[in-house]
Structures are given as structure tokens and as C-alpha cells.
Amino acid sequence: MAAAARVVLRSAAFKAAVTDVCGGVHSTNAALSVLRLSPSSSLRLKTQKRHAAHFTFYPDPVPTTYGPTTKMNLFQSITSALDNTLASDPTAVIFGEDVAFGGVFRCTVGLRDKYGKDRVFNTPLCEQGIVGFGIGVAVAGATAIAEIQFADYIFPAFDQFVNEAAKYRYRSGNHFDCGNLTVRAPWGCVGHGSLYHSQSPEAFFAHCPGLKVVVPRGPVQAKGLLLSCIADKNPCIFFEPKILYRAAVEQVPTEAYYLPLSQADIVQEGSDLTMVAWGTQVHVMREVANMAQDKLGVSCEVIDLQTILPWDIDTVCKSVVKTGRLLISHEAPVTGGFAAEISTAVQEECFLNLEAPITRVCGYDTPFPHIFEPFYIPDKWKCFEAVRRMINY
Template sequence: MNLFESITSALDCALKRDPSACVFGEDVGFGGVFRCTVGLQEKYGADRVFNTPLSEQGIAGFAIGLAVAGATPIAEMQFADYIFPAFDQIVNEAAKFRYRSGNLFDCGKLTIRAPCGAVGHGALYHSQSPEAYFAHTPGLKVVIPRGPFNAKGLLTACINDPNPCIFFEPKILYRSAIEEVPVGDYSLPLSQAEVLVEGSDITLVGWGTQVHVLREVVKLAQEKLKVNCELIDLRTILPWDEETIAKSVAKTGRLLIAHEAPLTGGFGAEIAASIQVSLITRAYY
């Protein structure tokens, strides 16, 4: 499967497994802009897979209401760049619902999907990577896959998770990333980074599209500089797997982080600061 086909497969499995699951968003009824929902409305009906008005705030608010009522909403924002009108609903309602109600109520079965990242065109309104905004928010989980196998397993984990999750899909990988993917239902653990290449000289950390860039870096560094790199895919941005990265950097002594988002306030800064503190703590204690 390519990446968008693996997303379709994950949604198909979720709709089959959970009769309360619903998939909705702008144009998803006929497959969506990136074709991630092709055939699902025909298979499960227009009451479970349906189009919404062009209102991201409305999509998020409706999804929160469905989740509070006990259903499993899977909402699509057509582009991550347009998730910002729904920012208040996601950050002030979805993320805080359980806490402010004293754990009496929650909207934990909520998943929001959104295509993100650059594709070489699309300019400022179709190329953003906004994961750092949401990483500031307790109560959310933020996930970004690197390829089809991870995408299906991690999206399934988000749908099953008892917390609201945001699932960002690097749109440039929809057709360019192709892997063997099980057709059956499976999930991968959230908040667990994956060591893709073991090394001894430097740790490289990325997520989404940047993992593929870093794979090339690993190869070039070995061939041209005889530098042995360890490559880690973070996979979950929040809560992130600090232990795996700290353990790697304790071994290599060096860390390089690559992401597409803005440098200032990007999530790479959080990783850099946290790992430095972690290593200092390890050195003293």
C-alpha cells in the first residue's frame, strides 16, 4: 500500500470494528482531496461517512459532541493549515474536557486527521507543519507517521486511545511512500520512538517526511565521512519518548534534530533542551 491507501485501510477497519465510529469532514463522502476515504461511504452508508460544511470550527465542535455522547468520531481537516479556526475547540474544549469535569465526562474517543507539510508547491496556506502549537497542550496526543505501515498502526492506536488525538499526515508521502501493510486490523504503540538504524557517533531524530531525509544523511555520512549515525523516528510528538532519545545520546554524545516546522518554537527545541537536562541529570546522579 501507499500511505493514503493505508489510511483508508485503517479507517475501514475502524468502521467495521466499532459501529459507533463515524468519518466526516469536507468532501470525505466522495473520497476527499487526497482520496483517503474512497469507497467508505458506499460501504458503510452516508450516516457514518459524510461531508460537512466548510467550517473547521464546526467540524471540531461536532466531533467533540459525538465523543462526549459515547461515539468514536474520526474528523478530517482538509489541510492542517486550516485547523486554526478550530484551535479553540481543540485546545480549550477537547483537551480540557476530562480535567474540568473532574473526570465525570470526556471526549477521549476523538481523533482529528489533517494532511500537513510541504509538497514543493502550495505556498503558505498548504505547506505548514503546526504540531508545535498542539504540543503545548496537556490532554492531547499528537502523532505523525513516516510511512504506510506506521500510518495504519498509529492511526488505529489513536482511534482506540481514550484521549483526544491529532494525527498529522505528511501529504508528500501519500503516494511516494510504499510498504507492505497488513490488510487486517493492528495497532502500534503511541509515545514510543523507533530506532531505525543503530550507530555510535551521532543521534539523528526526526518525524514524518524528515525521517526519509535523514535516511539519506545516514548513508552519506557513512560513505563520505565514515560517521556512524543512529536514526530515530519520534512518531509521537506528545507525549514524546524522551527515554529512548536520551539513552541514544548518552551513547553517541551528539544529537541532530530535523523538522519541517518553523525553527523558532519548533518542537525540535523542546527535544534539544530536554535531552541536555536529562544528560546533565544522568551525569550528576
């Protein structure tokens, strides 16, 4: 009897979950039909595909202007940037939860042994304390590099970012600042992170003047942009796409080099449609651009925004004036996502040049799911369908 009751309860819970995730579909049969139509509808296929990447990584060309290179994945390029900083700046310190032994993603592995426990050290599990301590270190004149173990847990420190770090220079009339503060955090979906390990919170901080928010697309960009954040005289938040830590491999310069902040990068030129993304989604856009060329004969220009705040409106608008169409994609929920800010700015500046409505392909307005991740992620098929609609508009 008890076993039968458990079966009934589990069935009811499953139906409720399907109804909720499918955007309020009040017919459970209709929701289940959505699952049946999915290419990963069977439990066996779901088990096999759950951890498969939803993107193809496109490596950057080997840099030729920054000296010798070596093969690195993204987390190794982060380690290399931190190593360069500790070696050249005797005031630099790295701290956060578990960073002393390398961190959960191994980004600081070996640095404590090389530079000592006074420069690379663990903190209590307290994000507000980590960022608050970093502000104090930076105000005192040292270089503070803090790690939040997952971007999903950055919110306890939100007050420290918004009301302290971002406003320190303004409220003191530029007599004091905490510009030597950089906060790193693993960011974005990973394929199995679910509610608390897959979020993309960049838009929360994009509303706060005084901060810089940066997201790289690969190892070469990650090292150069992180070193620029550390050198910048404003507090910076550096979000690292965790799914790329090992999946992204490039030839990366071993010495320090700096890539400009607040400057978007045109990673693929085109004439018919502009695509804007950042982080992992850049690689989705590049794959969609190739699909559009092959299947529709459409030439797409792909732009990696790189810096979310302050963002490069000039590069984006110049591209839209040329192509007449704009598609923006990010993993975060669509409502209030940074794509909305880009859409508004481009509509104001380029209205008479637009050949089709600006389109956003983003996450749904739900918490990031687990079982239903394939439905949530703005993958190449959703983006390709958006391109088709825009071209036929």
C-alpha cells in the first residue's frame, strides 16, 4: 500500500514539474507531448546526452604578438595570469574558499607552494566577508584577487559590491578608491549544475555604475582580459564560463599580456545579420553562423561583447547599420537580461537601419532546471530558427 502511494505521489510531482517548466501549460498531456517530440525524449537518450556539450568550441588563432605560446585550457590560462601577477606584483594576494589547495576547479593549483601561504590563502565560507576583505585590501593599496567559488553564491556579497566597492571612489570625491580589487567567479551552465551551479548573474551587476563586468570566451581571451582587470583602477568582476574550463584549449602566450576592456571583438565578419553574445554562447553563435551560411546562404557577423559593463555600443551599432538585423543570445533568463539593454540601445541608435525586429534568444524565466536542461539552454537550433525568421521577415 505504501509503495503504491509513493508511485502516485511521484507521478503527481512529475506531472506538476512538467506543467510548471513548460511555461504554465495546464494540459499535462500537452506538456508530455513536448517531451515526446524532443530528440532526447527517451530516458536512455536523456541519460546519454545529459552531459554532452550544447556547443562546439571554436579556438582563436594562435597569437603572434605576445611572445612564445603553450597549449592551455581555460583554467590553466587563469592560473598562468595569476602566476604572472604574483610574480610581478609583490602586493598581490589571492584568497577565497579552498584556493590554497587549488580551488574546486583547480585555477589556483600550485600557487600557494610557489608564493607562500601569506599570499595565497583560504577564507571562511562567507562571500560577504570575502568581498568586504578584498575591498579593505585594495583600499590599503595592495592588489586583491578574490574568488567566489560559484557565481551562484555571489549574492550574499551583493551589498559589498553595489554599496561599497562601486561607490567608494564616488563618495570620497576620488580621494580613495578600491580599484585594485578583482573578483573571479565560475559562471554559466555546466551541463549538470541545476539550480545553484548554472546561473549567469551578469545583468544584476550591469545596473551598477562603478563596476566593470567581464566574461571571456576562451583561454587566450581569459588570460589577457583577467590581467587587464587586475591592472584596471576600478573594481572588476570576472566571470569564467565553467563549462569551458577543460573543454576550451588554445595556444596561449606564457608571458603577461593585456587585452582592452570595454571593447567588443568581431570574431567573424558578415553582411546580412549581426549576432551578439559573450562567454560560451559566442561559440553557439559561431556554429549558427556556419549553419546559416550553409543552409540559408546568409552571411552573419558574430560579435563577442567581452565586457558587459561598460559595454561597447559603438562596435555593435556599426555592425547593425551594415547588416540591418540583430540577434542577441545569452544563457540568463530573458526578462531583465542584458540582451534587453543592448536591444534598447540599438533600437534608439539604429532604428532606421533595421530590416527586422531585434530578436533575443535567451534562457526562460524559470530557475535553471536539471532534468530539463536541454529545453532551457538557448542552443544552436533555437538560434538558427530565429535567424530564419529574421531573414524571412
